[in-house]
Amino acid sequence: MSLDISNLSLVLVTALVFIALWIGYREQLGIDKDIVIGVIRAVIQLTIVGYVLKYIFHLNNILLTLLLILIIIFNAADNARKRSNGIRGAFYISFVAILSSTVVVLGVLVASGAIKMIPSQIIPISGMVASNSMVAIGLCYRNMNAMFRDQRQQVLERLALGADIKNASKGILRETIKTGMSPTIDSAKTVGLVSLPGMMSGLIIAGVDPVNAIKYQIMVTFMMLATTSLGSVIACYMIYRKFYNDRMQLK
Amino acid sequence: MAILDLQHVGYQVRNQQILADINLTVEEDDYLTITGPSGGGKSTLLKIIATMISATAGDIFYQGKNLNQYDPILYRREVSYCFQQPTLFGNDVLENLSFPAKIRRTDFDKARAIQLMQYVKLDEKMLTQPIKELSGGEKQRVALIRNLMYLPKILLLDEITTGLDAANKAIVWELIERLKGDSGVTLIAVTHDEQEILAAKHLAQVENGKLEVQR
Known part of the structure; x- marks a missing residue:
């Protein structure tokens, strides 16, 4: 099976964007501009990331890999900060929470031999961990x-x-941490039944035996539970x- | 010795002066009633004494020591503030009455809770009653005895009988009368109630942010 998508196919798939644009126009949602900007940004960002990753995977340099992970965490923290509605120190707190959850989760995955300490494995996994942590912290x-x-x-x-302030906030802390974690718990309950998650689908499309693909998905599910709980707890107790x-x- | 001494206390929010140059001395075991028109700054003054907010000018001395030198947590355990429209938290009455013990990391004194419940005509069985089943008057009474699970040095009462019917008011004031005796609790109550104003031992009026001691 070929994993190459030809440029022509990609151009043809652009028709899907027009469906979204047409719905936006017909329903007068006023989101046409956002869709166009979103599509252009996605194409540019992904093209750049594709070439950057190719270069970094080729170099296989640990310092460069760590730098890229830090950039991912920095961006995730900045995005989580935006959900804080102006709470002071939200960027720093988000950064610490996302960094900690990423370090712990990556540490366990590497130590257990589930993934190797190579850029092509470390970087995508870091992106998944950081983005899930970011979403959980934003919800918190x-x-x-x-x-x-x-x-x-x-x-x-x-x-x-x-x-003291901890006792005064206890109920709020408990509920908020639960809110941060609940989407991951819900998706863990329905994984495979409602959705075939991105990583598993990607592996299956790439030709990997579904039975092997689920092993990765199980790892990802555990990883997400750890990352959202760690991210939520650290961010909530700090903020x-x-x-x-x-x-x-x-x- | 004065238990509480306010010197030139002021409170300003942005450009609005809520309280200005408040001077007040409260003796130990005193019972001070503060009255005045709505929006005059009475509740703000009580909140400042309770350290729920900080004065923007002047000094407050509690037992001779500046308020800023106290740990707010320990101070609030001695100077207890009862809100105008208190909210009960958690699920039942027990959760509210055991909260003061929980934050002190001590065992809940059930006998004390039952005694206080009796003082305010609440049946012992109500200890496990869900708070959503309580009437407004019952909630106010539970909130008041929650402040008394550990007897404070000063009890600040912020219009606690406002909105209560005559029967509930009578029960609450029976408890206040009990405290006015030799309990060692200094009482500072903000009120609009004519009868309470008439019965006041010491009376101060707060109007347009100024305090005037009347008797």
């Missing part, structure tokens, strides 16, 4: 902002009774403090 920020607003009075009551001032008053 949004939920935490909403809960501190909705449960303000309850937090104040706890503080007035002499609770909730930002809702208080140094006199332990709710801002």
